[in-house]
Structure formats: structure tokens, C-alpha cells
Amino acid sequence: MRNHCFKSSIRSGVVRLNKGACMALLLTSMSACSFTPGARLDRISLPAGFSISIYEDNVPGARTLAFGDKGTLFVGTYKEGKVYAIPARNGDEGGVLVIAEGLQNPHGVAFRDGSLYVAERSRIVRFDDVENRLAQPPAPRVIYDLGLKYAHHGLRVMHFGPDGKLYVSIGVPCNICMPEADRYGIIIRIDSNGKAEVFARGIRNSVGYDWHPDTHELWFTDNGRDLLGDDAPPDELNHAPVAGMHFGYPYCHAGELPDPVFGLRNPCSEFTGPAQRLGPHVAALGMRFYTGHQFPVSYQNRIFIAEHGSWNRSSKLGYRVSMVTFAGNEAVKYEPFAEGWLQGNSAWGRPVDVIVAPDGALMVSDDKSGAIYRISYGNH
Structure with missing residues (x-):
């Protein structure tokens, strides 16, 4: 049974409880409320005027996000092998539908022209007319075979670009190695005829772009x-205005740190450095530009980044949503926006992806708590 004890939002540090539901649960178990993500939302800090609420707390392993034309929120997973659909709420709570299962790490999701695209480890499949068939979803149609086999960094992320092509990131099958050229450590783009080309190279593992x-x-x-210490190298936010750029892996990290194994082969000066250095080992994953109209105008075109959090640092870092501010086309400031999933050196949640909702709210997925959060501004 789902726990609706803490379904209301947290605003200005005040927890608004459904007292009746909570009392009933407490009579059954004194700890029932304490293990839901909603019970801990009061620990999330946000800038003044913002609030966070649970959009859905029954999405095990929630990873990447995509909205359909009718407001359906599609959610990819990793180990669960499932793809979820959360129909548009229109002010009412709804359920979570499983529209596919038994897939191989169906991590990436993208929506276009009524079809849902899902990136598994080795292939891309498509579900046609899916929003009209949520109760009885169609069988997936394989549209592209990636021909990849390694599980290490085997979670694909994909989005349709402004050019109408489907972009797919392919991480390297290792921590540090010399990957097969133009096969790993890249972002590719696929046109409508199924022709793929490498757009960017020298990328260890990108799990978010916009x-x-x-x-x-x-x-x-x-x-x-990994394995260069607590504070090196930082994660990166990179800028690729044109095709063909190389961002340094495995020779150079963050634009200035030669790799101890491969760094003597090519100097850092040969590659493009990051537009913004992020926290070390924060596991910066999903990111989006803010294009909604609910937040104050100063937030327009800022980047929000889901930081999944470090596993390889003596003092944990990340486990938050960060924000990058621009001056023109230059990143000039990097700072936390929403934090509190990490308490001391223990984390109760791990943000994975962010997406701007049709109403301008910011949705955040959390694979540890199996939840989707909604961050809104003012009375929205």
C-alpha cells in the first residue's frame, strides 16, 4: 500500500501532513511514515519562494524522464527493466502504468510525433501512438541496433535535437582505458533514414544533455x-556548438589534468576543456535548460543538473540539484539549487534527471527513493 501520509508540499520549511492518514498508519506501525520520501521533504532546502512536493512515490528505480504531447510523464529505469507512464494529473492523483518490462536496461526515453523512443543497452526501440494506448501499449519496434555489449557505463541517454536528429550518448566500457575509436566515449546522432554519425568525442560518460x-x-x-583522489577530477559541463569536437578523454580531464596513464600521449592543449567545472565525483547526470514561465524571469535559460552523488569519496558530495547561470553564452556561476537528500554522510535520495513540466514546474527523478518530485514557485 502506498503511503499518502506526506503527499502535500513543503513550503518555507513547514510540513503539511494528512493527519488522519498519518494517525491511521501510526496505529499500525510507529515507523510507517518515516521511510517514505514524502516524510523527508522538510529536509530539502530551496531558494525563497520555491516548494517541493511528491508528484509520484511509486516509481521504483525512476531514472530518465520525457513528457508526451498529452502530458504523460514517461520514466525509464535501469535494473528494473521497465518503462513507466504517469498520465497527466489535471489536479488529481493518478496511478503509475507499466508500459514495457523485461527490457535490457531501458534507461533513455524520448518522445516525438506521438511515439515513445526507449534506449536499451544495445538497441533503440519505439512505441507508436503510445499515449492513446497506455492501458494496452503496443509492442516495441526495433529502429536501431547499437551493437554494443559492455555493461560498464551501458546506460544510454537520448534526446531529439533541434535538427530533428536523435542524439545518443555512449559511455566508455571502463574507468580509464583507450576505448575503440568512434564506438565508445562519444555522442552520436541518427537521422530519419537510420544513418548515424559521431557528433562529439573524448567523453567518458555523459548522462545528460540539452x-x-x-x-x-x-x-x-x-x-x-575515478581513483585520482577525493577532489580530482571534477565532473564537467561541456559545450559543443559544432560537430567534431574532442573533450579530452582519456588523455586529459577537466581541461587541465593530464591522465597519469594516457596523459603523456597528447597534451591537454589539444582538446576542448569544460565550460564549467562541477563538483568532484558528484555524478552529474540529467540536465535541462529552464524554458518554462513559472519561475522568476531570472531563471530563464539557466541549466539545472541532477547530481546523483559520489560513491568514491571519503566525504560524500552531490545528492542534489545544482544550477548553472549564464552571461550571454558563457557559464558564469555554479551553485546548489535543491539539496538535502544527503544528511551528513548518509543519503536518503539520489536525483537522476530533471525536466521542465508543461506548467513550468521542474520535475526531478530519484532512483533510490523511487519517486518523482515537483519543484514549483509561488502558489503553483
Whole structure:
């Protein structure tokens, strides 16, 4: 049974409880309320005027997000092998539908022209007319075979770019190695005829990207390598205005740190450094430009990044949503926006992806708590 004890939002540090539901649960179990993500929302800090609420708390392993034309929120997963659909709420609570299961790490989701695209580890499949068939979803149709086999960094992320092509990130099958050229450590784009080309290289593992609303240029996160200490290298926010750029992996990290194994082969000066250095080992994953109209105008075109959090640092870092501010086309400030999933050195939630909802709210997925959060401004 789902726990609706803490379904209301947290605003200005005040927890609004459904007292009747909570009392009934407490009579059954004194700890029933304490283990739901909603019970801990009072720990999330946000800028003044913002609030956070539970949009859905029954989405085990929730990872990447995509909205359909009718407001359906599609959610990819990792180990669960499922793809979820959360129909538009229109002010009412709804359920979570499983529209596919038994897939191989169906992590990436993208929506276009009525069809849902799902990226598994080795292939891309499509569900046609899916929003009209949520109760009886169609069988997936394979549209592209990636021909990849490695599980390490095997979670694909994909989005349709302004050029109408489908972009797919392919991480390297290791922590540090010399990957097969133009097969790993890249972002590719696939046209409507199924022809693929490499758009960007030298990328260890990108799990989030988006295009600037004005320039239509690509920006993406990249996870830095492990085993170089607590504070090196930082994760990266990169800018790829044109095809063919190389961002340094495995020779150089964050634009300035030669790799101890491969760094002597090519100097850092040969590659494109990050537009913004992020926290070390924060596991920067999903990112989006804010294009809604609910937040104050100063937030327009800022980047929001889901930081999944470090596993390889003596003092944990990340487990938050961060924000990058621009001056023109230049990143000038990186700071936390929503934090509190990490308490001390223990985390109760791990943000994975962010997406701007049709109403301008910011949705955040959390695979540890199996929840989707909604961050809103003012009375929205």
C-alpha cells in the first residue's frame, strides 16, 4: 500500500501532513511514515519562494524522464527493466502504468510525433501512438541496433535535437582505458533514414544533455574518472556548438589534468576543456535548460543538473540539484539549487534527471527513493 501520509508540499520549511492518514498508519506501525520520501521533504532546502512536493512515490528505480504531447510523464529505469507512464494529473492523483518490462536496461526515453523512443543497452526501440494506448501499449519496434555489449557505463541517454536528429550518448566500457575509436566515449546522432554519425568525442560518460533555447547549441554533463583522489577530477559541463569536437578523454580531464596513464600521449592543449567545472565525483547526470514561465524571469535559460552523488569519496558530495547561470553564452556561476537528500554522510535520495513540466514546474527523478518530485514557485 502506498503511503499518502506526506503527499502535500513543503513550503518555507513547514510540513503539511494528512493527519488522519498519518494517525491511521501510526496505529499500525510507529515507523510507517518515516521511510517514505514524502516524510523527508522538510529536509530539502530551496531558494525563497520555491516548494517541493511528491508528484509520484511509486516509481521504483525512476531514472530518465520525457513528457508526451498529452502530458504523460514517461520514466525509464535501469535494473528494473521497465518503462513507466504517469498520465497527466489535471489536479488529481493518478496511478503509475507499466508500459514495457523485461527490457535490457531501458534507461533513455524520448518522445516525438506521438511515439515513445526507449534506449536499451544495445538497441533503440519505439512505441507508436503510445499515449492513446497506455492501458494496452503496443509492442516495441526495433529502429536501431547499437551493437554494443559492455555493461560498464551501458546506460544510454537520448534526446531529439533541434535538427530533428536523435542524439545518443555512449559511455566508455571502463574507468580509464583507450576505448575503440568512434564506438565508445562519444555522442552520436541518427537521422530519419537510420544513418548515424559521431557528433562529439573524448567523453567518458555523459548522462545528460540539452540545447540552449536561443543558440540551439549542445551542452552536456560528463562524469570524471575515478581513483585520482577525493577532489580530482571534477565532473564537467561541456559545450559543443559544432560537430567534431574532442573533450579530452582519456588523455586529459577537466581541461587541465593530464591522465597519469594516457596523459603523456597528447597534451591537454589539444582538446576542448569544460565550460564549467562541477563538483568532484558528484555524478552529474540529467540536465535541462529552464524554458518554462513559472519561475522568476531570472531563471530563464539557466541549466539545472541532477547530481546523483559520489560513491568514491571519503566525504560524500552531490545528492542534489545544482544550477548553472549564464552571461550571454558563457557559464558564469555554479551553485546548489535543491539539496538535502544527503544528511551528513548518509543519503536518503539520489536525483537522476530533471525536466521542465508543461506548467513550468521542474520535475526531478530519484532512483533510490523511487519517486518523482515537483519543484514549483509561488502558489503553483
